[in-house]
Amino acid sequence: MKIAFVTDSGCGKTIEELQQDGIYSVPLQVSYDNKNFQDLVDLSIDDVYKLMEEGKMLSTSLPSLGKIEELFTALKEQGYDMIFAVPICSGLSGTINAMQLSAETIGIAFDYVDCYVTAVVQEYMIKQAKRLFEEGKSIDEIKVILNDIAASTNTVLLPNDLQHLKRGGRLTPLAATLGGLLKIKPILKINKETNGRIDVMDKVRTMHKAMDVVINNMKNEIKDDHYMITVAHADDLEEANYYMDKVKAAFPNATHQIIKLVSVVGVHTGRGCQAIQYFKMLP
Template structure:
């Protein structure tokens, strides 16, 4: 069955970048001042953070149904009978449901795996799925491999701007005020256990103490040399470097990288957030 592999801009890459690897994508939406912009197409990560620095309150939403329908109709015309998707997780977005609905209307088979997060693991999983398919693996085998990746995945967020979380409605005004006065740094997590929703893992007094706590969490989860560990920052590269040095000291033989936190997450956490995402890579 001719199968197209599809994701969205939650992975931090543009439609053009993903197409270079034979993967189709649709852009999520970033909105401000009553206007919608296609993520990674009309507005870059840097532009989003610049707007936030200027005091703009941004929001995000799933890809427009028109964009999904346009892509899927094109794929059907090209003879694709099935779409296999790894979109941004259902706990953060309705993208999976929108894709499923479009496939049903067009009469295309829809298969997907919920990554329960977004960003780096989302891109990794769709690329692994395509490679396995090209190696002759069945849908069941592909889903089993991706499931093992999800089982080892965790994303931990260290927001620095409690007032931004308050303005965005994700923290009560009282909690934000008390947190600011007491210099409390919440440690937030998003993973399979939280069903792709953001939950509180712990609270500490300083950003560097929070980083140390995250490393202890990683040790308890038996992170080892087979993991990819990503530090993603919301417009604060200096602190990301500090975070990465701590991580490298604890896990020197793992694979490491620093990136900018994807817009669809950074918009909600605010500038200055430091995130770490890690998962066990599959063996070649």
């Protein structure tokens, strides 16, 4: 069986970057001034943060059905029998449903795994899916392995500005207003337990205190060195480096990296957000 492995720009990689690994992708959409732009095609992550700095009100949406159908039609014409996808999670986007609908319309078999978030773990899971298939694993076997990775994943957001979450409907107006007045830093989580939706983990008074709370919580979850730990920042590298120093002190033997927070999350958290994502890598 010839299987195409598909993801979307939520993983933070361009179509061209993913093609180098034989993986296909569709762009999510970023909108402002009543115009839609393709994420990582028309607008880079840096472009998005620049627009936010200029005061533009941005929003995000799933890939256009036209783009999904265009890709899926091309894959069918290339002789693929099935599409296997790891898209941005269903708790944040309707992309999975759109892909299912497009595959049904075009007449090609479709299966997927929900990563319960987006970003680095999404990229890792789709690349592992392709590798495992090439090593002879069945799709059912691959789904079990990927679901275990998803279950080990946690993503924690430390937004610096609650107004973006308020505008996007992620926080109630009262909570956002009180948070601003009292200088409360909400600690937000997204994982399998929250079904891929943003939930409040804790509330503290300062960003650095929030970082300490997150790392203490991580110590209860991370029991070995086989973890990828990513600090993702919304245009504040200095604070990201500070956060990473704390992470490395607590988990010196894990795999670490710092990246810019992907557009489709940063638009909703606002500039200055510090995020951390960690998951157990395969042996």
